[in-house]
Amino acid sequence: MNEISPLRVALLGPLELRDDAGRTVEVAGPQRKAVLALLALEVGRIVSLERFYELLWGEQLPEHTKPALQGHVAALRKTLSGSPLAIATHRSGYQLTGDAETVDSEVFDALVRGAEAGSRVHDEHATARLRQALGLWRGPALGGLPGTPPA
Template sequence: MPALLALGLELELGRIVPLERFCELLRGERPPVHTKPALQGLIAASRKTLSRFPLTITTRPSGYQLTGDPETVDCQVSDALVRSAEAGARTYNEPAAARLRHALDL
């Protein structure tokens, strides 16, 4: 559950992720009643873990928002590497291939 929570926030860096979306990801379309309190507990624990990093989880009226430097979030770095490699994809070149390998490693 924590990995899915983190991935949901990381993929949406800077955007608000509704509480209901986490419940759907974690438990399907009809989550049990206790899913929301459990998620709130995971958010609290994640905040403590993130205190060592330049990332912050903020509670918003409609959900949660992860903010911080995109260069500290693996999936954001990976996306940037893929976009960079795609820019040079018309012809094979070693730097573009290396960027794609690095993106896959992340």
């Protein structure tokens, strides 16, 4: 879908999927957004099927949970096609693969770690890194997903 610009996942505010030009790519439905949010929060790590089921349905599991989750993942794969992000299937769950720097919360963490390390050695750029990290916030984290476990 997006062969020109890599996609970035923005979690530090309302959940958004954006290209490098700043255009928002639509992710339909609250459950699909919740699946993307959970994958992005755990970028590079496998998220278990049970964790998805708990996120999407809690204790009230519908009869066709696995096909419903597979449908959300298939739609997200289509949305992510052509970008450096992809969703890998594992026996126990799913994994968002790609550069962690495409997820704003991961960039935030790296900048804060850099600022902390810099402050210990009196690096003059530590404050700038911290300001850059704080500048990534656009509102309450996962603002478009109220009441979900990732939020």
